[in-house]
Amino acid sequence: MQRIQPAATPPELLRNFCIIAHIDHGKSTLADRMLQLTGVVDSRAMRAQYLDRMDIERERGITIKSQAVRMPWAVEDEAGALTPYALNMIDTPGHVDFTYEVSRSLAACEGAVLLVDAAQGIEAQTLANLYLAMENDLQIIPVLNKIDLPAAQPEKYAAEIAGLVGCEPEDVLKVSGKTGVGVTELLDRIVQTVPAPHGDPAAPARAMIFDSVYDTYRGVVTYVRVVDGSLSPRERIVMMSTRATHELLEIGVTSPEPVPTKGLGVGEVGYLITGVKDVRQSKVGDTVTNLAKPATEPLGGYSDPKPMVFSGLYPIDGSDYPVLRDALDKLKLNDAALVYEPETSVALGFGFRVGYLGLLHLEIVRERLEREFDLDLISTAPNVIYDVTLEDKSVVTVTNPSEFPGGKIGEVREPVVRATILAPSEYIGAIMELCQQRRGDLLGMDYLSAERVEMRYQLPLAEIVFDFFDQLKSKTRGYASLDYDVTGEQAADLVKVDILLQGEQVDAFSAIVHKDKAYAYGVMMTGKLKDLIPRQQFEVPIQAAVGARVIARETIRAIRKDVLAKCYGGDISRKRKLLEKQKEGKKRMKTIGRVDVPQEAFIAALTSEQTETKDKAKK
Numbered sequence: 040m041q042r043i044q045p046a047a048t049p050p051e052l053l054r055n056f057c058i059i060a061h062i063d064h065g066k067s068t069l070a071d072r073m074l075q076l077t078g079v080v081d082s083r084a085m086r087a088q089y090l091d092r093m094d095i096e097r098e099r100g101i102t103i104k105s106q107a108v109r110m111p112w113a114v115e116d117e118a119g120a121l122t123p124y125a126l127n128m129i130d131t132p133g134h135v136d137f138t139y140e141v142s143r144s145l146a147a148c149e150g151a152v153l154l155v156d157a158a159q160g161i162e163a164q165t166l167a168n169l170y171l172a173m174e175n176d177l178q179i180i181p182v183l184n185k186i187d188l189p190a191a192q193p194e195k196y197a198a199e200i201a202g203l204v205g206c207e208p209e210d211v212l213k214v215s216g217k218t219g220v221g222v223t224e225l226l227d228r229i230v231q232t233v234p235a236p237h238g239d240p241a242a243p244a245r246a247m248i249f250d251s252v253y254d255t256y257r258g259v260v261t262y263v264r265v266v267d268g269s270l271s272p273r274e275r276i277v278m279m280s281t282r283a284t285h286e287l288l289e290i291g292v293t294s295p296e297p298v299p300t301k302g303l304g305v306g307e308v309g310y311l312i313t314g315v316k317d318v319r320q321s322k323v324g325d326t327v328t329n330l331a332k333p334a335t336e337p338l339g340g341y342s343d344p345k346p347m348v349f350s351g352l353y354p355i356d357g358s359d360y361p362v363l364r365d366a367l368d369k370l371k372l373n374d375a376a377l378v379y380e381p382e383t384s385v386a387l388g389f390g391f392r393v394g395y396l397g398l399l400h401l402e403i404v405r406e407r408l409e410r411e412f413d414l415d416l417i418s419t420a421p422n423v424i425y426d427v428t429l430e431d432k433s434v435v436t437v438t439n440p441s442e443f444p445g446g447k448i449g450e451v452r453e454p455v456v457r458a459t460i461l462a463p464s465e466y467i468g469a470i471m472e473l474c475q476q477r478r479g480d481l482l483g484m485d486y487l488s489a490e491r492v493e494m495r496y497q498l499p500l501a502e503i504v505f506d507f508f509d510q511l512k513s514k515t516r517g518y519a520s521l522d523y524d525v526t527g528e529q530a531a532d533l534v535k536v537d538i539l540l541q542g543e544q545v546d547a548f549s550a551i552v553h554k555d556k557a558y559a560y561g562v563m564m565t566g567k568l569k570d571l572i573p574r575q576q577f578e579v580p581i582q583a584a585v586g587a588r589v590i591a592r593e594t595i596r597a598i599r600k601d602v603l604a605k606c607y608g609g610d611i612s613r614k615r616k617l618l619e620k621q622k623e624g625k626k627r628m629k630t631i632g633r634v635d636v637p638q639e640a641f642i643a644a645l646t647s648e649q650t651e652t653k654d655k656a657k658k
């Protein structure tokens with residue numbers, strides 16, 4: 040039976056908060072304990088990382104999507120009377136690629152629990168998330184987690200955090216998400232210190248869409264935070280940016296399963312269902328208002344996230360192209376940072392150019408598409424976005440190396456980031472060496488304590504998106520943490536390396552690299568293709584070239600595959616059958632110039648490149 044809850048909770052009894060932390064400092068575990076203590080999930084139904092719904096999140100032990108959940112919490116006053124509050128908790132991801140999700144969640148809260156691992160102390164994303172929370176004027180509650188660990192140093196790190204947020208070390212709460220110690224006090228502290236939401240209950244309704252997902256049975260489910268007025272079932276609503284109107288079929292809160300309610304009032308966080316199937320009608324950042332009594336001004340939305348890494352995405356079976364298009368449309372609803380447009384490649388057929396926030400984002404999107412939509416996909420080598428100024432001063436934006444203009448070029452600009460690295464000071468030398476190899480400039484360095492240092496570098500984005508973080512971890516025995524922000528762009532000596540088969544360019548293998556690294560790329564790629572492309576009846580040169588200049592070459596020697604060799608003696612119909620079969624096989628070949636290449640060879644070349652980079656990173 041469905042529980043129908045009474046109408047909206049008054050704002051003074053609401054507290055909206057989020058938990059922000061560096062990756063692995065224990066947000067999801069703490070959220071689990073809160074769900075249990077407040078009784079919204081009973082002990083029998085409890086499982087680890089309760090709010091991480093996606094299989095990938097559970098397997099990798101990371102949070103990708105923000106989740107909002109409502110929990111009842113009663114607090115006793117001096118007279119001993121219990122006041123029932125409703126807490127909305129928003130669990131947020133920790134990885135740099137998903138900072139965008141974090142900033143969206145922050146806009147829906149008034150308070151933030153700043154969680155720090157008591158055995159690790161402050162890390163790069165602790166700082167980045169704290170600054171985001173401060174920009175959003177959130178009330179910060181500093182908390183040390185994992186105090187049950189033998190290696191925990193709560194006193195030392197309480198002082199570090201106090202110095203950072205400007206409070207007394209005694210004000211830093213000490214908890215263990217694992218054992219539950221201190222979590223009750225934390226929930227009480229949230230009620231006492233996080234401000235109640237403000238808003239005008241009498242004004243026309245305004246609610247901010249902060250997330251939406253596609254559900255096969257219910258259509259689009261839109262998550263909102265009501266700022267002014269209220270929303271109730273059966274009323275008609277308008278999406279202010281698209282002007283689309285809908286009837287509200289169901290309104291509810293997540294606790295942690297969906298619970299329908301009679302409405303949502305000022306400050307409340309919940310979901311709306313309109314029965315709409317078209318994913319584009321429910322845009323994250325849009326304002327929902329009432330059709331009969333509409334608001335005049337929309338709420339300030341979110342700025343669109345800017346994709347930083349681009350790569351081609353192709354179905355291995357060409358007939359899956361429409362399925363891939365549909366799948367991307369659906370995923371986009373749930374992942375506002377995803378952008379894509381159709382592209383075709385000589386080597387790989389029909390596919391999409393997809394923009395991602397970073398490499399982890401790329402991996403996650405691809406894995407979700409493969410799992411949730413049962414697709415087999417191949418992605419081309421990722422690259423960042425470049426601005427190329429031509430001789431006539433016009434500027435071309437390049438997201439795909441094969442679009443890199445030929446002929447005379449004035450200047451190529453690439454995105455740069457400001458990276459913050461926190462590490463024990465004994466690793467300063469190793470970090471400097473790595474950053475120098477990656478064309479970095481040291482901007483500054485500060486000691487946080489006698490043995491911990493914060494280093495700031497300017498680095499080209501292209502140099503850090505691939506395996507920089509893994510390298511950094513291995514050079515500092517896992518002690519360094521990294522955070523970065525794209526700050527602008529710089530001119531650089533970049534060239535496009537093309538790979539040619541018998542003089543014809545193979546688009547999927549073109550790459551934009553720094554001049555000093557062009558030769559290494561050319562040698563690596565020609566060598567690999569030589570091993571993968573079957574021999575033909577004529578000699579095939581494989582070349583790497585920068586413009587008209589060839590920088591590396593391999594040759595596949597000629598053979599004639601004689602399919603009739605085995606058929607000595609007479610049966611002509613058998614011979615004909617074999618020749619027919621050979622012709623069939625050729626249909627699955629891609630023809631580049633005169634050269635027949637099985638598509639598998641391209642796929643193998645692209646896949647081995649990606650696994651090699653990963654293997655290198657692991658070493």
Ligand SMILES: Nc1nc2c(ncn2[C@@H]2O[C@H](COP(=O)(O)OP(=O)(O)OP(=O)(O)O)[C@@H](O)[C@H]2O)c(=O)[nH]1
Nearest residue numbers: 062063064065066067068101102133185215216217
């Ligand atoms: N001993 C101990 N371990 C903890 C505690 N809290 C979390 N952990 C462990 O720390 C690891 C990371 O915890 P998560 O809760 O997954 O961390 P997270 O911050 O949610 O990670 P992301 O979702 O990826 O950002 C897990 O192995 C937990 O079991 C704690 O209080 N004590």
